[in-house]
Amino acid sequence: MATMKNEIDFLLHLADNALIIGHRNSEWCGHGPILEQDIAITNIALDYIGQARNFYQHAAELINRHPIGIDITQTGNDIVLPATEDSLAYLRDVREFKNLLITEIPNGDWAHTTLRLFLLSEFEMQLFTHLLQHPDAQVAAIAEKSIKEVSYHVKWSQDWVLRLGDGTEESKQRMQAAIEAIWAYTGELFIQPEYATAACLNYAAIQDVWNKKVSAVFEEAGLNIPSKTFIQKGGAEGMHTEHLGYILAEMQYLQRAYPNSEW
C-alpha cells in the first residue's frame, strides 16, 4: 500500500507541476510581445494543461481504486471522494500541492519566462525519458506522449535563451538577470522526493545530463552560471512560496464559491 501511496503522490507531483506552469504560461495570453509568440506560449500552456489532465485522471483512478487505508494527503483531509481530475485540481489546498517552486514563481519579463521554461523543460525531458521505463504502463504512455510536446518546449525556449543572451546589450543583461533570479530554484529539480520511489528514476543522472545541456546553451549564448549555490526547496513536500496561494485563489475561486458548477 505504501507503494500505491507513493505512486499517487508522485502522479500528483507531476500533475501539479504541469498545472501550475501551465497556468503561469497562460497568464501571457493576450499579453505576448508579438501575436505569433503570444500564440506560441499559449499553445505551450495548453500542452501543460493536457499533461496535467492526464496525470490527474490517472491519479484519480488509483485513488478511487484504493480509497481505504490510504491517506493520500499530507494533512489527512481535504480530499473529496470519488476523486476526479477536477477535484484534484480545484479542491486541494495549497499545502497539498506538490509542484516544484520553479513552476510557481511569477513570470517576470519575457527573459524570465522563457528561461524558466528552458530550465524546466530540459529537466522534464530527462525525467519523462526515465518514466518510459515505469512499471505502470499508463505512466509510461503519458510520458511518451508528453515527450513530443516537451521536445518542442525545449527547442522553443532554448531559442529564446540564445536570442536574448546573444542579442543586444539590453537583452543579454535581461537574460543574465533572469538567470540570477531563477537559478536558486533549479536545485530543487534534482532533490528526489521521498515518494519518487520508482526504480526507473535516477535523479543524479538527470542532473548530470541537465548540467551539460544547460551549460552548453549558456556558453553558446555567452551567459554565466551564478556562483551562488543556495537552493530554494520544499515545493514537492507542500512548502510553497507565497505566490502559489494567489494562483490557487484565482484558479479555484469558482469551484469553491459555486461547488459543482459547470459551463
Add this chain to the structure above:
Amino acid sequence: MSFQINKLYYGDYGESKNGAADISTNQTNTAEWPLWEVFIRSKQGLDHKHAGSLHAADAAMAIENARDVYTRRMEGVSLWVVESKHIHASNPDEAGSLYDPAHDKAYRHPTFYNLPEEVKYM
C-alpha cells in the same frame, strides 16, 4: 506634370514597397520583424499551399511561428516559409493581356479524358 499611380491589391507586394524590406530597413521602426509567407503541405503527396503570413526575426523563428500559428489544428505535415520581399507579383494592370486570352480556349482543359478511379487528387 505626371503622376505615377500604383494600384496594389491584397497579396501584391509592389516593387516600390519592396515588401518586408521596406519595414526592416525603415530606421524609425527597427523593432518590426520582417514579414514571411507561409506554405503548408496538408498531407504527403499534396503540394504546399499558401496559408498566410506572419512576422519573425529569421527563418528558424518563422518556421516555429508558422507551426504555432497555422498548424495547431493538424493542418500540416510540412512547412515552407519565404520572406515576403522575395515574392514578385504579376502586375494587376496587365491582367487583361496576361489572363484574358485564355478565356475562349476550352480545349486546353483536360476534361475530354476518362480518369480511372485509382487516380486521386486531380
